[in-house]
Amino acid sequence: MIGPLLNSAAILIGSVAGAFVGSKIRENVKQNMPLVFGISSIGLGVAMTSKVVSLAPVVLALIVGSLFGEIVQLEAWIHRLSLKTKTILARLTPAEGELSQEEFMGRFVALLILFAMSATGIYGAMNEGMTGDTTLLVVKSILDLFTAMIFAASMGYIIAVLFIPQLLIQSAFFAASVLIIPLTTPDMLADFSACGGCIMLAVGLRICGIKQFPVGNMLPALWIVMPISWAWTALFV
Template identity: 60%
Template structure:
């Protein structure tokens, strides 16, 4: 297992560099660059959505997953964790300036989705688990490195905390890939990609400041996407 370690190191290093450079960067730079990464997330989401094979189960998974996420308030739990992490880290570092608590939480939640459950990370970890090739995760590491620098320049070193859930998610996918992949059809994988693309689209809109989608509450849809795709193709051809 190489990719998750490289990706985690890139995220943590980028966060440290961004936190150090933050006071030296202009306000306009820190305000405009996140919109560029939001645009990139939008493009990634569209590229993932067009792979859809069965749209109905994908939409159903998104709706049912979001309902569950709202009922258990997943996003609020992540926000509480982010707020606590920020307080602990700011005891040892200089607090981020020029950003409100609400703005911090909004961006942190969107980054959690972008770093931890993006399509590239999921497929990259599963691909390495099956073939031993970490190429996709290395590519993601390069993107995450620069993304972390930009956002840590305004959010501070707290961005580096995301290395923990990112590593856990990728490690679980890596070790379970050999068990799960033989059961997955190309159609199921395509519909899973499309569901992830819809969430990534919402993430891009949130990072860009266009619309504050509850992206964390939408994440349970990823668990439902492939089972519903299989059921739909099997019993409702």
Template identity: 50%
Template sequence: MLIGPIANGAAVVLGGLAGAFMGSRLPERLRCALPLTFGLSSIGLGIILIVKIKSLPAVILALILGAAIGELIYFERKIGEFGAFSKKLVERIAPAKQGMSAELFEEKFVAILVLFCASGTGIIGAMTEGMTGSPSILLVKTIMDFFTAAIFATSLGYAVAMIAVPQFIIQLCLVAAAGIIMPLISPTMMGDFTAAGGLVMLAAGYRISGIKLFPVANMLPALVLVMPISYLWTSYIHF
């Protein structure tokens, strides 16, 4: 039985529902301060993951190519459209949150979607459960995601709970593919993949904290490219 993805998805749903229900009942200082803490946590986790890098040129190349692909296919715009669709869907059964522009909603929604779905903890945790059957890493993420979803839902509303859908699908695919992929992955490839995820999380942290509006979602194709590029670089270019 897949414990980790189910528990993690349930935490996002429950946290999103609880936070949206509480809404303005939470003190304003708490609703403003905690997202900054989450942004800082994302930055810190990103730094920890970046130091696992094995081949800097391969990671940078993957990041540049991935960001270029993301820009060309308007990946972030598509994720923003998913957020807008989620918002309209839940507004049919729940009242909309007031006082936030569509642009600000999209900016925040994209950042937290990346934080939930593309974090190194989630990816590594799902692959670990697929290989060993242990959900321990994803259970740690589950605890953090519950509170993160609750806080962001106080301002973004019930749409936050919808993030559980793509998150569950991604983790389910990773668990299923882990048994096939992991035997083919070298420590160098895994280190570079982890570092690329750390760079994406670093950008997401800057965005959540309001420091710099990185196009985080457009960087996600880099996570698909980094392992093949790392393999080719270390095999045929790096001496």
């Protein structure tokens, strides 16, 4: 399980380093580099979306999954948990720069999705579990290292706690890959990647401050896209 551990170490090290030297990093770097990471997320989302086999089940999964997320207010739960974490860490660490509460939470939730719940990380963990290939998670770790470093420079040590859900989620899919992968087809995995790519596009737009998509509420789409893809193929293809 090298990939998930490497990814968690990259987030932890990058966050601690960024928060520690935050005051020494120029303001233009703090302000402009998140835009680079945002456009990188958009580019990754486009690349993942281009793998789509059947667009209809991907769109259906996004609609149904997002509707469920809106009904249960999944992002609101994430916000409340994030605020509690921030409150606890605020007693132990310096203040998180001059970001407004709204901007802080918007970035924090986007980073939570990017680090812990992206299709890249989930598929990378599953792929390593079945094949032993860590390439995808190594690439993600490099991106996450610098992303965590720059965001922690303005948001503080709280970014470091994101390695916990990242490690838990990737480890779970790594362990379950032996059971999950045999039940999937290449088309299902491609549609899963495309669905994750759409969410990554939304994350990138949110990080860039272009549009505050409710990415937390979109996450259930990842849970249902492969069954919907299988059913669509069985019924209509």
